[in-house]
Amino acid sequence: MFDARIIANEMLTRAWDEGLELTQIDVQKILYFLHGHHLTEYGQALVKSEFEAWEFGPVQRSVYDEFKKYGDEPITELAQKFDPVKRTTAPLPKLTDNAAISTIEQHLYKYLEIPSFTLVDITHRPGTPWSRTIEAAKSRVNVGMRIKDDLILSYFEGLQTA
Numbered sequence: 001m002f003d004a005r006i007i008a009n010e011m012l013t014r015a016w017d018e019g020l021e022l023t024q025i026d027v028q029k030i031l032y033f034l035h036g037h038h039l040t041e042y043g044q045a046l047v048k049s050e051f052e053a054w055e056f057g058p059v060q061r062s063v064y065d066e067f068k069k070y071g072d073e074p075i076t077e078l079a080q081k082f083d084p085v086k087r088t089t090a091p092l093p094k095l096t097d098n099a100a101i102s103t104i105e106q107h108l109y110k111y112l113e114i115p116s117f118t119l120v121d122i123t124h125r126p127g128t129p130w131s132r133t134i135e136a137a138k139s140r141v142n143v144g145m146r147i148k149d150d151l152i153l154s155y156f157e158g159l160q161t162a
Helices: 004-017 024-042 061-070 098-112 116-124 129-136 149-161
Strands: 051-054 057-059 080-083 088-091
Touching: 004 024, 004 061, 004 098, 024 057, 024 061, 024 098, 024 116, 024 149, 051 129, 057 061, 057 116, 057 129, 116 129, 129 149
Parallel strands: none
Antiparallel strands: 051 057, 080 088
């Protein structure tokens, strides 16, 4: 499992290499889809923090906080780590894990072809982990609106057999 910003940086670098621009929404949604595929294919999470059910779909808060300054404009810089004691930033480590890289190589490029709000629409369909989390919150408390990995896994397993 990795810091979601490391995976986001890998996605951004690969998109830029293809001459593509990504917005916050693109990064959030594609990160979610990659996480789901990784859960299904490797039986483990791609990112270590849970996704949250926000208005426009699943969100990784650390990635949001890092890139919120871009609003709906293309992201132009990689995420950095912050040292609160020294009050300095530094590059995050480069992704070197073969399984994570394989997931990205296998799935990223098909999602790069899908428009941003189509990705949002896909995450909002009835029965998705996002919609099920939103629906469940109407009858019980879910602090942070966390989308559980077991819900994501079962949904993506269903996609594999469909």
